[in-house]
Amino acid sequence: MSIGNSPEDERPFEDASEEARPSIGRALRQARIARGLTVDDVSTATRVRIAIIHAIEADDFTPCGGDVYARGHIRTLARAVRLDPAPLIEQFEATHGGRPAPTPAAPLFEAERIRPERRGPNWTAAMVAAIVAVIGFVGFTAVKGDGGGTKEQVADGTTPEASTSASAVPKNDKPVDITPAPSDSAIAAAPQDKVTVQVTATDGRSWISAKDHNGRLLFDGLLKQGESKTFQDSQKVNLVLGDAGVIQLYVNGKKIDDDFRPGAVERLTYTKGDPQVG
Known part of the structure; x- marks a missing residue:
């Protein structure tokens, strides 16, 4: 029997920092209690539902509705209890597979915005064009009829001033009655x-x-x-x-x-x- 360290004693000590590191929910709960806050106080300050706060403190992120919303709730609750949210987010991504790189949330929404939409026929523009065409036809017919009367008046030696002014009024006023687009x-x-x-x-x-x-x-x-x-x-x-x-x-x-x-x-x-x- 020899005196000294055995081979088992010479093995490097295991780093217990990971094992001693509290979970996300436990860290948030301890910080809330340390600041003297109740779950109702945190819910009122953050507008996060009480049931979701209880679930997150129990490390249950299912009620959040997805990883994107879970990260947002973790940041909000951490700031409410004066914790740095960055380590908690890193811990969440390490335990839940991290942020999905191929299809991040923002580019998806941007792609949906940029993608052209299929639009049906513009019936409002067609109706306005039809009204303008009818008004133009009526005005042209009226002017043409007045032109024949003017020739007869010139032959008789009279002036066509009255008929010309009468025909000009309906031509300028009627297009104003086009129905305006509805407001917000x-x-x-x-x-x-x-x-x-x-x-x-x-x-x-x-x-x-x-x-x-x-x-x-x-x-x-x-x-x-x-x-x-x-x-x-x-x-x-x-x-x-x-x-x-x-x-x-x-x-x-x-x-x-x-x-x-x-x-x-x-x-x-x-x-x-x-x-x-x-």
């Missing part, structure tokens, strides 16, 4: 005593959540391309848009022209006095 307010008309928000997925699909002024959930789900939802409340409507870049909003009958980035998560609040950014 007419398309999305809304009552004045309520706040009305219309959400339409124009350039892709997006998860959305809507609540009234009491926090009651009006809708929570996926809005597919071409689908639309309308929400009303007596005071205000709170929105969370999972991919604001594909959404078109009408608030109280007026179009919102915010330039949202594709893939961006936006939290908005609108009242009866809007449109203005929530």
Whole structure:
């Protein structure tokens, strides 16, 4: 028997930092408790639903609706409890396969925007052209008829001033009556005593959540391309848009022209006095 280190004792120590590193949910929960915040406090500050916060703290990211939304929730919750979100995102990507490189979210939406759309015949332009043609034909016929009368008046020695002025008036006035194109307010008309928000997925699909002024959930789900939802409340409507870049909003009958980035998560609040950014 020899005195000294055995071969087993000479093996390098294993790095226990990975084993000691808390999970994403545990790190967020510990930081929240350390700051003296409840789940309700974090939900109120971030507009993230209580059920989703509980699930993330239990390392269950299924209710988020996908990896893109899960990353957005992790960043939001980390900032709320004063944590650096970058290490948590790296940890999430390491355990969930990382961000998909071949088909990132933003290029997909950009491709859908650039791709030309099939359009049907423009019946409005055809109708306007037909009206103008009819008016022109009537005016030409009237002028032609007046020309024959003018020749007779010249032969009789009279002047054609009265007939010329009479025929000129209908030619200039009638084209003004062409029906104007409908405005945005007419398309999305809304009552004045309520706040009305219309959400339409124009350039892709997006998860959305809507609540009234009491926090009651009006809708929570996926809005597919071409689908639309309308929400009303007596005071205000709170929105969370999972991919604001594909959404078109009408608030109280007026179009919102915010330039949202594709893939961006936006939290908005609108009242009866809007449109203005929530």
